[in-house]
Amino acid sequence: MSAAPVDRAKIMEALRTVKDPELHVDIVSLGMIEDLQVEGGTVAFTVNLTTPGCPLKAQVEKEVREAVGRVPGVQAIQLKMGARVRRSIEATGDLIPEVANVVAIGSGKGGVGKSTVSVNVALAFARAGASVGLLDADIYGPNDPQMLGVKERPEIQERRILPVQVHGIKLMSMAFFLKDDEPVIWRGPMLHGAMKQFLGDVVWGRLDYLFIDLPPGTGDVQLTLSQVIPLTGAVLVTTPQDVALLDVRKAAAMFRKVNVPVLGIVENMSYLNCPHCGERLEVFSHGGGRRSAEAFGVPFLGEVPLDIGVRQGGDEGRPPVVCDPKSGPSLIFKEIAEKLAAIISVNTYRKYEQEMAARS
Ligand SMILES: Nc1ncnc2c1ncn2[C@@H]1O[C@H](COP(=O)(O)OP(=O)(O)OP(=O)(O)O)[C@@H](O)[C@H]1O
Ligand SMILES: [Mg+2]
Structure with missing residues (x-):
């Protein structure tokens, strides 16, 4: 008998319990989760932090693995930790339109x-x-x-x-x-x-x-x-x-x-x-x-x-x-x-x- 497929919604729900340690907001609301894929008991996704080289990366990674690991049916987690720096300034016409900060x-x-x-x-x-x-x-x-x-x-x-x-x-x-x-x-x-x-x-x-x-x-x-x-x-x-x-x-x-x-x-x-x-x-x-x-x-x-x-x-x-x-x-x-x-x-x-x- 094969196990029930893992529920995507349950994964997202579990990820919502993890907060960005600096922003104190959950990582789903912050739009940090990308490319979520579920195949059988294997769950793959990327967590994009807002700063590269974040010293708290290991902490977030640990919490994410624990939270997703608790979802019924999850056997393996393929997690990529990445970064996407957010833009703090308005794009200004033809001057540096692609510079975020x-x-x-x-x-x-x-x-x-x-x-x-x-x-x-x-x-x-x-x-x-x-x-x-x-x-x-x-x-x-x-x-x-x-x-x-x-x-x-x-x-x-x-x-x-x-x-x-x-x-x-x-x-x-x-x-x-x-x-x-x-x-x-x-x-x-x-x-x-x-x-x-x-x-x-x-x-x-x-x-x-x-x-x-x-x-x-x-x-x-x-x-x-x-x-x-x-x-x-x-x-x-x-x-x-x-x-x-x-x-x-x-x-x-x-x-x-x-x-x-x-x-x-x-x-x-x-x-x-x-x-x-x-x-x-x-x-x-x-x-x-x-x-x-x-x-x-x-x-x-x-x-x-x-x-x-x-x-x-x-x-x-x-x-x-x-x-x-x-x-x-x-x-x-x-x-x-x-x-x-x-x-x-x-x-x-x-x-x-x-x-x-x-x-x-
Ligand atoms: N922490 C440090 N230890 C040793 N030397 C330093 C240190 N910081 C700067 N210096 C030296 O002091 C000098 C002045 O530093 P720097 O050119 O970075 O200052 P600055 O504020 O940019 O100067 P300016 O106002 O002329 O632009 C340089 O020779 C630099 O190598
Ligand atoms: Mg100088």
């Missing part, structure tokens, strides 16, 4: 490590499986190509610019169009044009995340950018000294003024691990980034130590996240990326919920 990386002050954080966090997202672009919008001192060890220039195809592919991300930078040592002077309308070109004339294609490495401060580029495209939000980088913290406050206020949410704060050069004795030295004092984040009511994303490997990697075009992925700083960049991905996913879902509530 845009994250600007800024700071109040120069030299605090925006480019280092942009490069390594973008690479950490790519290593987790996301499709990633990095736009070096520091038109005054672009150095992402150097930090990534890029020597080639982008190709032009049918009057559009192909970004350079490096370590699995797409890169575009003003550095590709400047001669060495040539200063750039930008005025308002030119800047507007350049930003539009960087977005619209570059073949970014489909991206889960586009990171934008900003010049320091609260100047024209930041404002222009927020006028040209919708931004998912901004990440602010600071060092722990009081002077840097004062400036990060200004940067946060500026982003708020132009309705760009601050997604989080990273404290860079947070402390030094003495290479000789291993003691933790707090060169610039410590903990100010976390306190500022609390004061502004924004998430704190992490503390990156002052590390010789990070500095050398930047100078030599060997980013630690790719070239030394097991190092302390690389693991911290990975954690920052995971936190940021979760924050974006939660914000996007909350926005969607609010829109739905407003419609009904």
